[in-house]
Amino acid sequence: MPPVVGIGAGGHAKVIIDILRLNGEFDLIGLIDSDPSRLGDQVLGVPVLGDDDRLESLYQDGVRHAFIGVASLAKTENNKRIFERIRKLGFDIVNAVHPSAVVAGDVKIGQGTRIFGGTVINPGTSLGDNVVVNTGAIVDHDCVIGDHSQIAPGARLAGAVTVGEGSIVGIGAAVIQEIKIGDYSFVAAGAAVIRDVPSRTRVAGVPAKPMTSKPD
Numbered sequence: 001m002p003p004v005v006g007i008g009a010g011g012h013a014k015v016i017i018d019i020l021r022l023n024g025e026f027d028l029i030g031l032i033d034s035d036p037s038r039l040g041d042q043v044l045g046v047p048v049l050g051d052d053d054r055l056e057s058l059y060q061d062g063v064r065h066a067f068i069g070v071a072s073l074a075k076t077e078n079n080k081r082i083f084e085r086i087r088k089l090g091f092d093i094v095n096a097v098h099p100s101a102v103v104a105g106d107v108k109i110g111q112g113t114r115i116f117g118g119t120v121i122n123p124g125t126s127l128g129d130n131v132v133v134n135t136g137a138i139v140d141h142d143c144v145i146g147d148h149s150q151i152a153p154g155a156r157l158a159g160a161v162t163v164g165e166g167s168i169v170g171i172g173a174a175v176i177q178e179i180k181i182g183d184y185s186f187v188a189a190g191a192a193v194i195r196d197v198p199s200r201t202r203v204a205g206v207p208a209k210p211m212t213s214k215p216d
Contacts, residue, residue, distance in 0.1 A: 001027040004065040004094060005058055007082060009033040009041060009048050013069025016114060017044050019096040026065060026094065032058075052085075059089055066091040068112050071132050071150055076166040076184060080148045083112055083130040093130075101133075110147065128165070146183065155187075164199060173208075 004026040006013050013031060020026050030049035033041075041048040049058070055066075066086050072078045086093055093112035097103065101119045110129035115121065118136040125139055128147035133139060135153040143157050146165035151157065154172045161175050164183035169175065171189040181187065182199030191208040202211040 001025060002065055003027045003029045003063050004067055005029055005049070005055075005063055006031040006046065006067050006069040007086060008069030009035075009038050009043050010070065012071050014044055015116060016067050016069050016096045017046055019098050019114070019116070020067065020094075022099055023097070029063065031069065055086070055089055055091075059091065064090070064092055065094050067094050067096060068114070068130060071114075073150070073168060076148060076150070076168065079130060080166060083148065087111075116153075122159075140177075152189070 009031045017028060020028060028046050030047050031043060032050060032052060032054055033048050034051055036051045038048045039050055068083060070082060095109060095113050097115045098117040100117045101115045103115065103121045104123040106123050107121050108126040110127055110131060112129055113127050113131040115133045116135040119133050121139045122141040124142035127145045130148045131145050132150040134151060137151045137154060138156045139151060140157055140159045142160045144162045146163055148166045149163050150168045152169060152171040155169045156174045158175060158177040160178045162180045163169060164181055166184040167181050169187045173187045173189060173191045175193040179193055179196055181197040184200050185197050186202040187193055188204030191204050192206040193208045197203050203209060204211050
């Protein structure tokens with residue numbers, strides 16, 4: 001099996017490690033974390049090899065595959081920067097699809113995308129690069145999920161929904177058919193989205209409305 005290194009050593013990385021082990025396609029050699037104090041720690045038995053400076057030497061040593069084990073909710077632009085840096089170094093950023101996920105045969109999946117257990121992704125859907133479809137989420141037919149966006153656990157997207165780059169659809173949120181959510185927007189947990197959401201807008205409530213202040 002080809003060796004793979006993970007970026008991040010937190011809870012998100014745990015889930016990806018578990019998925020990759022279940023699929024049995026890669027040899028998990030270690031993790032990289034931006035916190036130098038994590039050197040020598042282990043996550044589910046996978047050692048932390050160092051901080052970001054270690055990536056270049058790993059590539060020179062023949063490691064060609066990496067997975068993304070971080071998914072910031074506060075600053076999704078950081079997710080894009082991490083992805084682009086790893087790709088620029090030359091790594092093949094692998095996908096992680098849990099074997100219990102139901103993914104239609106014609107779904108398009110970009111590079112570095114993670115699809116967690118219990119998800120359903122129906123025909124005609126397109127997932128961009130570095131997308132997270134989290135545990136138990138439902139993405140119905142003909143949806144378009146932009147690069148670096150996240151669909152949180154239990155969220156439900158009806159048919160032909162568009163989610164822009166870097167946007168987040170929160171835990172348990174529901175989005176009706178043909179809605180467009182702009183780039184770098186945020187749909188709060190439990191929201192019911194019945195109208196389009198402009199770019200860089202935060203919405204919450206039933207029905208969802210723009211938030212006047214950031215949540216605690």
